[in-house]
Amino acid sequence: MLAVCAKEPGLDSKVDERFGRAEYYVIFDEAKNMPQSIENKAKFEAGGAGGTAVRLLNENGVDVLLAPELGPKAMDAIKAFEMTVYRYTEQKTVRETIEDYKAGKLSKIDTSTTPSKHGLRKV
Amino acid sequence: MRIAILSGKGGTGKTTVATNLLSVSDNGVLIDTDVEEPNSHLFLKPQIHHSEAIKKRYPIVDETLCNLCGACGDFCRFNAILPAKKQVLVFKELCHDCGGCQMVCPQGAIQYKERSIGMVHTGKTDTNQVMHYGELIVGEISGVPIIERLHQITKDEDLVFIDSPPGTACSTVAAIESADYAIIVAEPTPFGVSDMKMVVELLRNLHIPMGVVVNKDGLGDDEIYRYCETESVHILGRIPFKKEYARHYAGGTLISKVDEEYRKNLTGILAQVIGRKEGV
Amino acid sequence: MKTKEIAVISGKGGTGKTSLVASMMPYFDNVVLADCDVDAPDLHILLKEEDIVEEDFIGLQRPVLDEDKCILCGKCAESCNFNAISDDIEFRLSKCEGCGVCEMVCPVDAISMQDYVVGKIYTSVTDQGEMVRARLIPGEETSGRLVAEVRKKAKETAQAKGREWILIDGSPGIACNVISSITGVSKVILVIEPTVSGLHDLKRVHELVESFSIESMVVLNKADLSADGAAEIEAYCKAQGLEIALRIPFRESMVEAVVNKMLPPLYDPEFFSGLGFREFTDKLKS
Numbered sequence: 001m002l003a004v005c006a007k008e009p010g011l012d013s014k015v016d017e018r019f020g021r022a023e024y025y026v027i028f029d030e031a032k033n034m035p036q037s038i039e040n041k042a043k044f045e046a047g048g049a050g051g052t053a054v055r056l057l058n059e060n061g062v063d064v065l066l067a068p069e070l071g072p073k074a075m076d077a078i079k080a081f082e083m084t085v086y087r088y089t090e091q092k093t094v095r096e097t098i099e100d101y102k103a104g105k106l107s108k109i110d111t112s113t114t115p116s117k118h119g120l121r122k123v
Numbered sequence: 124m125r126i127a128i129l130s131g132k133g134g135t136g137k138t139t140v141a142t143n144l145l146s147v148s149d150n151g152v153l154i155d156t157d158v159e160e161p162n163s164h165l166f167l168k169p170q171i172h173h174s175e176a177i178k179k180r181y182p183i184v185d186e187t188l189c190n191l192c193g194a195c196g197d198f199c200r201f202n203a204i205l206p207a208k209k210q211v212l213v214f215k216e217l218c219h220d221c222g223g224c225q226m227v228c229p230q231g232a233i234q235y236k237e238r239s240i241g242m243v244h245t246g247k248t249d250t251n252q253v254m255h256y257g258e259l260i261v262g263e264i265s266g267v268p269i270i271e272r273l274h275q276i277t278k279d280e281d282l283v284f285i286d287s288p289p290g291t292a293c294s295t296v297a298a299i300e301s302a303d304y305a306i307i308v309a310e311p312t313p314f315g316v317s318d319m320k321m322v323v324e325l326l327r328n329l330h331i332p333m334g335v336v337v338n339k340d341g342l343g344d345d346e347i348y349r350y351c352e353t354e355s356v357h358i359l360g361r362i363p364f365k366k367e368y369a370r371h372y373a374g375g376t377l378i379s380k381v382d383e384e385y386r387k388n389l390t391g392i393l394a395q396v397i398g399r400k401e402g403v
Numbered sequence: 404m405k406t407k408e409i410a411v412i413s414g415k416g417g418t419g420k421t422s423l424v425a426s427m428m429p430y431f432d433n434v435v436l437a438d439c440d441v442d443a444p445d446l447h448i449l450l451k452e453e454d455i456v457e458e459d460f461i462g463l464q465r466p467v468l469d470e471d472k473c474i475l476c477g478k479c480a481e482s483c484n485f486n487a488i489s490d491d492i493e494f495r496l497s498k499c500e501g502c503g504v505c506e507m508v509c510p511v512d513a514i515s516m517q518d519y520v521v522g523k524i525y526t527s528v529t530d531q532g533e534m535v536r537a538r539l540i541p542g543e544e545t546s547g548r549l550v551a552e553v554r555k556k557a558k559e560t561a562q563a564k565g566r567e568w569i570l571i572d573g574s575p576g577i578a579c580n581v582i583s584s585i586t587g588v589s590k591v592i593l594v595i596e597p598t599v600s601g602l603h604d605l606k607r608v609h610e611l612v613e614s615f616s617i618e619s620m621v622v623l624n625k626a627d628l629s630a631d632g633a634a635e636i637e638a639y640c641k642a643q644g645l646e647i648a649l650r651i652p653f654r655e656s657m658v659e660a661v662v663n664k665m666l667p668p669l670y671d672p673e674f675f676s677g678l679g680f681r682e683f684t685d686k687l688k689s
Contacts, residue, residue: 017587021551042202044548045202045548046201046462046463046547046548047201047202047217047264047547047548048201048202048203048214048217049202051202051205051212051214052202052205054205055196055205055206055207058207058208073214076212077205077207077212080205080207080208080209080210080212081207081208082208131442131443132416132417132442132443132445132575133415133416133417133418133575134415134416134417134418135417138600159576160414160415160575160576160600160604160607162415162599162600162603162604165599165600165603166599198503198507200463200464200501200502200503201502219500219502220484221484221485221500221502221503221504222482222484222504223502223503223504223507226482226504226507226508227507261607261610261611262582262611289416289417289442289443289575290416290442290443290575291442291539291541291542292442292539292542292543292544293497293498293542293543293544294544295542296497296498296542312658312661312662313445313448313661313662313664314421314443314445314448314661317443317445317448318442318443318445321541322541324541325541325542328541328542329542342655342658343658343661343662344662366653369625369628369653370628370629372598373596373597373598373599373601373628373629373631373632374598374599374629374631374632375598375599375600
């Protein structure tokens with residue numbers, strides 16, 4: 001199953017610019033061609049939203065994720081849950097982003113795109 | 124006696140007052156609990172003779188015992204432990220060290236390890252006065268364990284000056300809650316009064332007697348004096364705004380060492396605080 | 404329209420961060436203000452606010468005790484790693500980090516974790532644009548999430564009203580609330596005074612900004628306070644390739660403006676035109 005970070009529920013929502021604090025995830029079953037939207041409960045977390053969001057997606061059977069920025073903790077979690085991630089950089093709709101993915105226009109990523117938000121270099 | 128020096132916001136002269144009070148006292152010790160931005164050592168210029176790392180615990184999971192049941196991840200409210208497909212991930216910098224994951228683990232697979240979150244440095248000034256300052260590693264979430272250690276190592280001292288973190292958050296509470304008296308350093312501007320109100324509210328909640336030192340007096344207006352009168356907050360002293368004070372500060376010089384009038388002013392403030400212990 | 408955010412931060416407090424944001428406001432027409440300095444939320448003092456809407460901010464969950472059920476066994480107090488429960492089962496909530504261990508260990512279900520309000524978020528309309536700010540209850544922790552919430556509301560407002568800019572008065576320090584003030588912004592301004600502590604703090608905060616690869620520039624405030632201090636900062640910036648976009652000498656009129664509850668450029672326009680303040684804000688907009 002495929003998931004896309006979205007600002008609102010549904011295929012016509014704009015994609016969200018954040019992963020861990022995305023408002024919603026639109027989960028798309030490619031075999032059945034059926035979208036389902038879930039609210040991202042991890043967005044309310046004070047810290048570590050990324051890892052918990054990955055756990056939530058795993059519980060919903062997601063194995064492919066389309067996302068914008070990804071922090072190092074989220075990336076570690078994605079690897080530990082054996083998911084694949086493709087990165088989008090444009091503010092399109094969920095539907096258009098899925099089309100881009102199917103057309104092979106999104107690139108696969110396996111390292112985080114932003115630095116750690118905690119535990120930076122030592123003093 | 125433990126005297127906290129605090130302010131609603133940074134830059135009001137808290138560190139200047141704290142370090143100069145130490146300088147005019149005979150037997151005082153200073154702890155700098157502003158562990159995010161410790162500055163008092165820049166003025167006191169101590170010779171550091173002892174440094175210790177402050178540790179916090181985080182969980183490690185024994186994979187041979189873990190059955191990936193997920194109980195630890197369900198319990199942790201800080202997202203610090205994440206049971207995944209074949210392993211459990213630990214994000215140690217998110218861990219608050221509450222001990223909960225170990226308690227809920229049915230397999231006994233969780234142990235704790237220590238990691239360093241910052242330092243406490245101890246040194247002596249050129250006049251042989253002792254100071255300790257804490258330093259939090261950049262990006263760490265909480266300096267409270269460092270602040271607690273600073274209190275612990277000075278608990279038997281007769282006179283301790285606590286240079287506190289600015290603001291009114293929980294690190295400030297940790298810094299001042301054991302204080303016998305609090306000196307609020309405030310500027311006579313609308314910003315200064317607004318920030319000071321929050322400090323007064325906090326000190327009243329904690330039942331700590333307080334007095335105010337108005338710093339940069341003459342630069343603003345008299346709203347602060349009206350506020351103190353209405354709220355019956357004692358004014359311990361006024362430090363006039365002088366460009367030469369600002370220059371001494373900028374150069375890292377202790378003003379009381381080079382300016383007799385300033386020294387007298389601070390000595391007077393300290394004598395009042397020691398005398399007023401039971402006030403307000 | 405894509406809204407762009409500019410954050411003003413300072414490492415330590417009291418370097419004139421809020422005064423700088425207040426000075427920038429008249430140069431931005433189409434702007435939303437986000438006061439993320441939740442420890443000292445002072446920007447609103449200089450503005451006339453109308454239509455203030457107040458909302459609770461739930462920071463975390465904390466324990467609530469059902470005294471009828473409690474058998475005073477002391478398990479919760481014994482298990483709490485934060486020393487937040489006394490032997491006679493009084494909660495010291497200011498020490499509680501909300502971990503939930505007490506709820507878990509209670510053998511008679513007398514403790515339940517419940518939403519806890521740690522502050523308020525205010526949205527309003529001012530003569531300079533819409534504004535979002537927050538205030539914490541004294542003793543509560545500034546969380547990165549509160550800052551994120553203020554920024555989110557500012558973004559929503561900007562989008563709804565078609566505003567081009569968001570000016571962020573950032574949190575002081577270098578902890579997670581500062582990080583929340585700057586992630587994803589287009590430019591960061593570091594306000595620094597030429598003092599020994601100023602340089603020390605600049606290094607720490609610059610290190611933080613660098614790690615996020617955000618374009619940053621320095622404003623040297625009270626630049627004439629110490630020639631040596633200024634020279635040190637100039638040297639540091641030069642070595643780091645960090646631009647000093649503006650040097651502001653000390654002027655009593657800056658303080659007088661605040662005392663009169665006016666925005667500094669409206670109080671002393673000549674000083675600001677002499678500084679090249681418009682050129683500075685134009686650079687920020689480019």
